[in-house]
Amino acid sequence: MLNMQQATVKFADSVALNGLTLSVEEGKVFGLLGPNGAGKTTLIRSLMGLQHLSEGSIRLFGDMLPGSASSRTLIGYMPQLYAIYDQLTVRENVRFFAELYSVPSALINDRVDELLHMTELDNKADAILHTLSGGMKRRAMMATALVHKPRLLILDEPTAGVDPILRIKFWQWFRKLCDQGTSILVTTHHINEAEQCDDIVFLRAGTMIGHGTPQQLMDEQQVDNLDQVFIRLAEQTEVQA
Ligand SMILES: Nc1ncnc2c1ncn2[C@@H]1O[C@H](COP(=O)(O)OP(=O)(O)O)[C@@H](O)[C@H]1O
Ligand SMILES: [Mg+2]
Secondary structure (H helix, E strand, O other), X not given: OEEEEEEEEEEOOEEEEEEEEEEEOOOOEEEEEOOOOOOHXXXXXXXXXXXXXXXXXXXXXXXXXXXXXXXXXXXXXXXXXXXXXXXXXXXXXXXXXHHHOOOOHHHHHHHHHHHHHHOOOHHHOOOEHHHOOHHHHHHHHHHHHHOOOOOEEEEEOOOOOOOHHHHHHHHHHHHHHHHOOOEEEEEEOOHHHHHHOOEEEEEEOOEEEEEEOHHHHHHHHOOOOHHHXXXXXXXXXXXXX
């Protein structure tokens, strides 16, 4: 599904991605983990064609990026910052994205209802976005990102600033979506959360310092949680963070 070769992004005074080579298969919940400034958003923006690589290449669904507009409809994207219309209701927002993605109009109502139900926003469907809590806005953003039934859902820090109960729900939704055929690529700086992933990559200062299943990584480092794995890997790697 995703193949990166030596992907590098340089800014004037920093290297946000430093020669990342990585393959991710379809049908998984894939976690991209690392502290603030590790390069997670830069990697995702590169996948979305919003950030040019300085060196290297990325293939997504076989297409060399920046890919065709048609390949982008395979992807649902939930950015880190709020990207949703504050003055529209929840339902209007989801409908707007459905139309943007050319979901056939006969299907839109059912699709919107289904997503509002899944994200437990049924009783907020007609509320104006700016009246909602941060967690509700994030749920609404996830609904907009799923409205065209993407093959891959990319979420950048969906659980940042979200209460612990909703964080658990988000991970349950990811698993359910994955079981139903939507692959998930999720970033988080809450490293322990990612024990639920099928496959994870640790990023630090633009460099990949670990890759494997959570259990493999914990076994290799002989620790029992992912925070400890990250600390061990960071100690073993010569990276200027
Ligand atoms: N547009 C930009 N211009 C200059 N530097 C940037 C830009 N975007 C990101 N960076 C830098 O790249 C590094 C990685 O940032 P980012 O990808 O946002 O990390 P993360 O999402 O893991 O917190 C940081 O040092 C950040 O300051
Ligand atoms: Mg980020």
